[in-house]
Structures are given as structure tokens and as C-alpha cells.
Amino acid sequence: MSAIKAKHQRLVLLVIALAALIGAGLLAAWALSKQASYFYVPSDLVAHPPEQGRAVRLGGMVQRGSIKTMPDGVTITFVVGDGKATVPVRYAGITPDLFVEGSGVVAEGRMEGATFVADNLLAKHDEKYVPREMKDMTQAQAKAVVAETK
Amino acid sequence: MAAPRLLLPKVQGFPPLFCLPLIWRNGTAERPGHGLVEKDPKFADMHGFANPARFLRLARWLMPLLLGVGLVLAFGALAWGLLVVPPDRLMGQTVRILFIHVPCAWLGMAGWSTIAVSSLVELVWRHPLAAIAARAAAVPGAVFTALCLITGSIWARPTWGTWWVWDGRLTSYLILLFLYFGYIALAGAAQRDAAAGSGASRVTAIFGMVGAINIPIINRSVIWWNSLHQPASITLGKSSIDGTFLWPLLIGALGFSCIFGGVVLARMRTLLADIQAEARLRRKAMA
Numbered sequence: 001m002s003a004i005k006a007k008h009q010r011l012v013l014l015v016i017a018l019a020a021l022i023g024a025g026l027l028a029a030w031a032l033s034k035q036a037s038y039f040y041v042p043s044d045l046v047a048h049p050p051e052q053g054r055a056v057r058l059g060g061m062v063q064r065g066s067i068k069t070m071p072d073g074v075t076i077t078f079v080v081g082d083g084k085a086t087v088p089v090r091y092a093g094i095t096p097d098l099f100v101e102g103s104g105v106v107a108e109g110r111m112e113g114a115t116f117v118a119d120n121l122l123a124k125h126d127e128k129y130v131p132r133e134m135k136d137m138t139q140a141q142a143k144a145v146v147a148e149t150k
Numbered sequence: 151m152a153a154p155r156l157l158l159p160k161v162q163g164f165p166p167l168f169c170l171p172l173i174w175r176n177g178t179a180e181r182p183g184h185g186l187v188e189k190d191p192k193f194a195d196m197h198g199f200a201n202p203a204r205f206l207r208l209a210r211w212l213m214p215l216l217l218g219v220g221l222v223l224a225f226g227a228l229a230w231g232l233l234v235v236p237p238d239r240l241m242g243q244t245v246r247i248l249f250i251h252v253p254c255a256w257l258g259m260a261g262w263s264t265i266a267v268s269s270l271v272e273l274v275w276r277h278p279l280a281a282i283a284a285r286a287a288a289v290p291g292a293v294f295t296a297l298c299l300i301t302g303s304i305w306a307r308p309t310w311g312t313w314w315v316w317d318g319r320l321t322s323y324l325i326l327l328f329l330y331f332g333y334i335a336l337a338g339a340a341q342r343d344a345a346a347g348s349g350a351s352r353v354t355a356i357f358g359m360v361g362a363i364n365i366p367i368i369n370r371s372v373i374w375w376n377s378l379h380q381p382a383s384i385t386l387g388k389s390s391i392d393g394t395f396l397w398p399l400l401i402g403a404l405g406f407s408c409i410f411g412g413v414v415l416a417r418m419r420t421l422l423a424d425i426q427a428e429a430r431l432r433r434k435a436m437a
Contacts (some may be wrong), residue, residue: 025363096311
């Protein structure tokens, strides 16, 4: 058997082994798809409500105009939505800097009745990076400003 | 028809690293049939860079060039990112960590991709320089992976409100760091055992290829699973990062990549020099 044949045999065997391994890895990751999520979105929570009092995480967008401070001054309520369903949330404590209306949030806590009671809030940043001066502009406006200053 | 040769590591084999001193002295391997530099001129061309002398000539000028260009680009981009770029609309000044974090994240994964591709070449073509390239990429890759995790954690505290969460992206990236540690330990052990002709070099290469499964998982983790980490901002031909932040980021990434390439070449030269020195000592001991 010549050296070329051995080389090609090694290549074919390795490619088959790799394809099998990657397939196995992807299948495993796909099987994890539900379990490995870091949080539930509101529509999951509404469709399959977890047991009352069980610790879960809820992630979604803070609805605009929904943040309200209770008379005690530390408790806030707001509504988290994902475009399909909404869940009211109650939280007492210090909120992270990026916790604002219209941005993402992950709340750790449990369902009490229809309300989600959070022990901890994490702000979720989106993938957009925009300078402060352009925050209120649409993309077309921002592009016009950039073109003007050049 | 001879019995098919299977891909079993040869115990009393011909560890590729051992061939180097042979190639060194003669320009070609004295023992044919191992996919090194064959005496057939056709193969000599195909495996031109299997000749370490030729590789070293290239590395001698390419390494300082890459390091120099990389340092200039990286420091320029970092100065731009730290001093010139305006704060982000939500994160404020924290956005500046992006210019270190993102290139480190890319290079941590690029490092393992280098290991995986080099390992494939080592296993299939028994290319001796491929084994050295894979080992040389491990430490810089691990350093960039660690830097990515550290800077990410520093960014996460003010942005998310926590240093660390066990979401899909962060966890799979931490596993990458552990894979690097495992690879470095395994390569070190294989080097010590190589003198006994154990063929352990191939075990290292197989580990390098198997570990590559983690790379697509890291990449897809923010899409498959709800994660606290944001999805990719830059995908092929598209970016949701404003141009103000994007240009210093891309130039910085290019600079860091050049530094990575330069360090890998430097480490390859060191590893080759080690092998050469050891071979000389062995010859002297025999004489």
C-alpha cells in the first residue's frame, strides 16, 4: 500500500470521526436547548406556569411606562413582556444602572399568585452600541449627523 | 490487497517530533513513507514548509514584523478607544472595555481553531511543524481566553449587576479555558514521554480536535439558549455597533491578531530550538 493511500485513509477516517463527534456534540447541545436556558421568557411562564414558590428566572423587556415605586420607597413594580405575553413583577432593593424602561432585564425569584416576586435583578444589555449623542435618533438621522460632521 | 490500516496510534511508532533532527541535517527525511519530506520531488514541494530550515528563514523576519505591526495597531486602537471614543448611551464609560474584551474573545477561539486545524494536519499528513504550531498556539490562546473572561467579568459588574452568571455563553467560554489547561498539561506530558516512543503526541492532537466541538457551541450559545450575554453584535457583513465604536474595535482586533501570530511564531522557534538542542545533546552522549 502506497504512502498516498495511507494518507487518504487517515484523512477519510478523521473526517468521519470528526463528523460523528460534531454531530454528537450538536445533538447533545440541542437536547439541552430547554434545560440550558438561563431564564424563562414571559410566554413560557404564562404557558407553563412553574410551581408557586419554586425559584426561577424571568427574562424580557421592561414595558415602557410600567415602573412604579410603592409608597414605602424601596419596592418597585413593573411589567416584563416579550411581545406575546406579560408578567407583573415586584422587587424590593437596589436596581442596576442599566435597569430602565424599554430595556432587557433578568429577574431571579418566584411566582406568587400571578405576580413574579424578584429577589435579584440583572440588567440585560442588548447587542447595540450607540454613543450617547445619538441615543434619541433613528439610524437614518444618526447617519445624517455623522455625514455632516465629517 | 493488504489489510486496511486503521487509525490506531502506533505504540512503537515514529513520533513526528523525532524526525526533525533528521530533516535538519539533510533537508529531507532519511526514512521515507511517513508523509514527511519525501525524496520524491513532487512531495518535497508539497511539504516545503516541513523543512524547518525554510520555516525558520521565514519566521526570522515575519515574527518581528508581526509583533511590531501588531503592537502599533493595538496600542493605537486602544488609545483611540480609551481617549477619543464617546461614552455609550446606556453603559457610559464602561463601553471602553469592549476594545480589549472582544478581540480577546475572538483570539481565544481562534487559538483553539489553530490547535484543531494543526492537529488535523499533524494526524493526516504527519506534518512535523503542524504539531509544533498546535503546541505553540496553546499558551497565547489560553492567555487571551483568560483575559476575555476577566475583562468580561469587570464589564458585567456595572452593566448587568453581577460578576458572573452561569449562562450558556459564559459557561461554554469557561470550559474553553479549562480545555486549554488540559491541552497544555497533556502536551507537556507527551513531550516528556516522547523519549520513550509512546506516540503520546498523537493523543495530544486527538484531544485538540475533540475540543474543537466547543467552538461552535460557544458561537451558538447565545442563539440556542436564553442567555444573559447579548447575542453577537458583529456577524458576516452586518454590525449593530455604531461606526464610532466599530473602527477602533476592528483595528484593535487586527493588531491583537498580529501579536498573536508573532507570539505563535516566536514560540515555534523556541520549541524547534529546544528539539535541536536535545538532539545535539543526544548525539554527543552517543559519541
